[in-house]
Amino acid sequence: MRARTVTAKKAKIMTDTAPKTQPPQTQVPERPDPETQASVPVELGERSYDIKIASGLLHQAGEMIKDRLGQRKCAIITDENIAPLHLGKLQKSLEQAGLSHDVLILPPGEATKNFTPFANACETLLQMQIERGDLIIAFGGGVVGDFAGFAASILRRGMDFVQIPTTLLAQVDSSVGGKTGINTKQGKNLVGCFHQPRLVIIDTDVLHTLPQRELRAGYAEVVKYGLIDDPVFFAWLEEYGPRLLTGDEQARIYAIATSCRAKARIVALDEREGGVRALLNLGHTFGHALEAFAQYDGSLLHGEGISIGMVMAFELSEQLGYCQKDATSQVEAHFKSVGLPTRVTDLPHKPGPSASQLLATMAQDKKVVGGKLVFIMAHDIGESFVDKSVPMDALANYLEGQCCT
Numbered sequence: 001m002r003a004r005t006v007t008a009k010k011a012k013i014m015t016d017t018a019p020k021t022q023p024p025q026t027q028v029p030e031r032p033d034p035e036t037q038a039s040v041p042v043e044l045g046e047r048s049y050d051i052k053i054a055s056g057l058l059h060q061a062g063e064m065i066k067d068r069l070g071q072r073k074c075a076i077i078t079d080e081n082i083a084p085l086h087l088g089k090l091q092k093s094l095e096q097a098g099l100s101h102d103v104l105i106l107p108p109g110e111a112t113k114n115f116t117p118f119a120n121a122c123e124t125l126l127q128m129q130i131e132r133g134d135l136i137i138a139f140g141g142g143v144v145g146d147f148a149g150f151a152a153s154i155l156r157r158g159m160d161f162v163q164i165p166t167t168l169l170a171q172v173d174s175s176v177g178g179k180t181g182i183n184t185k186q187g188k189n190l191v192g193c194f195h196q197p198r199l200v201i202i203d204t205d206v207l208h209t210l211p212q213r214e215l216r217a218g219y220a221e222v223v224k225y226g227l228i229d230d231p232v233f234f235a236w237l238e239e240y241g242p243r244l245l246t247g248d249e250q251a252r253i254y255a256i257a258t259s260c261r262a263k264a265r266i267v268a269l270d271e272r273e274g275g276v277r278a279l280l281n282l283g284h285t286f287g288h289a290l291e292a293f294a295q296y297d298g299s300l301l302h303g304e305g306i307s308i309g310m311v312m313a314f315e316l317s318e319q320l321g322y323c324q325k326d327a328t329s330q331v332e333a334h335f336k337s338v339g340l341p342t343r344v345t346d347l348p349h350k351p352g353p354s355a356s357q358l359l360a361t362m363a364q365d366k367k368v369v370g371g372k373l374v375f376i377m378a379h380d381i382g383e384s385f386v387d388k389s390v391p392m393d394a395l396a397n398y399l400e401g402q403c404c405t
C-alpha cells in the first residue's frame with residue numbers, strides 16, 4: 001500500500017489556548033480499510049443510540065426500527081424534494097415490518113424552519129392523533145431533521161424520534177447529537193432544545209440523487225472534523241475527498257463513519273455544549289452571519305457559509321498570532337479544489353455584507369456568553385480550541401479587511 005507521511009497531531013481535544021508540542025510523524029494510508037458498513041455508538045447513558053451507515057439501508061429501515069424500538073405507529077416528516085425520490089422505499093420498508101404510518105410533507109428549504117409552519121405541522125400531527133408512544137421519523141436534510149426533532153421534543157410533552165438523514169450535511173452533522181430547533185428573525189436555530197434521536201439510519205444510496213452543490217456543501221462539514229482535531233483525516237481528504245464527491249462508495253462510507261465517530265465522541269463528552277462541543281462550531285459564527293445576510297433564500301447554503309467561515313477562523317487565528325499562514329492557505333486550497341467558496345467576496349451578492357452588518361449578527365449568535373463572542377480558533381490543522389477572549393477591535397479590523405462592499 002502506498003503511503004505518505006504527514007504531521008499528525010491527533011489526540012486530545014483542546015478547549016483553551018495551549019502550548020504547542022512537537023508532533024509525531026505518522027503514515028496516512030492510501031486507501032481506508034474496506035468498510036462497507038459501520039455502526040457508531042453515541043454513548044449518552046440512558047439516551048445512548050446507534051448510527052447505522054451502509055448502502056441500501058432504507059430497505060431495512062422498518063425492520064431496524066421494529067427490532068430496536070418495537071411495534072410503533074410512525075409519523076414520517078419529510079419534504080417535497082425527498083418525497084418523490086425516496087418516500088416510497090421507506091413506506092414499503094415500514095409496511096413490510098408491519099409498522100403503520102402517516103406522512104407529513106413540508107415545503108423544502110430553510111423558510112420552513114419558522115414558527116408559523118412549525119405550529120401548523122404540530123397541529124397536523126395532533127390531528128393525525130399522534131400519541132406519546134408513537135414514533136416520529138425525520139426523513140430529509142438538516143431542515144427536516146431539526147424541525148421534526150423539535151416537534152418530537154414538545155408534542156405530547158416529548159416523543160421518540162428516529163433520524164433518517166438524506167443529505168451529506170445531515171448525515172455527518174445535524175442528525176447526530178440531538179440539536180433541534182427553528183429559526184427566528186433574530187437568527188438561526190435560536191428556538192429549540194436538545195432532544196436525542198433513538199436511532200440514526202444513514203443510507204449512502206440517497207446521496208446519488210443529491211445535487212452536486214448540496215453534496216459539496218455537506219463536504220465542508222466533513223472537512224471540519226479534520227480541522228478540529230484530526231490532521232490525518234484532513235490529509236486523507238486532501239487526497240481522496242474529491243472521490244467522495246464523485247460517488248466512490250467506499251470513500252463515502254469511510255468519510256461519513258469517521259465524521260460520525262468524531263461527532264459521537266465529542267457529543268458524549270459534552271452533550272449540552274458546556275465546553276468541547278463548541279469545537280463543532282468551527283467557522284459557524286462567521287458562517288451564520290453570512291447566511292443571515294443571504295436571508296436563507298438558497299443563494300448561500302449552510303455548508304458554503306461555513307466553508308468561508310472556516311477559512312476566516314484560520315485567518316483570524318493567524319492575525320492573532322495563534323497559527324501560521326501556511327495552515328490557512330492549505331485549508332483554503334482544499335476548499336477551493338472541490339469548488340467551495342472561501343471568501344466573503346465569493347458571495348453572489350453585490351454589494352456584499354459590511355463589517356458592521358456581520359458584527360451585529362454575530363452579537364446575536366448563541367455563542368455569545370456574557371456579551372463576549374466565543375470563537376473557535378486554531379493553532380494548526382487539527383488543533384482547534386475554544387477562545388473566549390478574541391478582542392472586538394481585532395475582529396472588527398479583520399472583517400473590515402474582508403468585506404469590500
Ligand code: GLY
Pocket residue numbers: 173174176177179277280281
Ligand atoms: N452542529 C454542531 C453541533 O451539533 O453541536
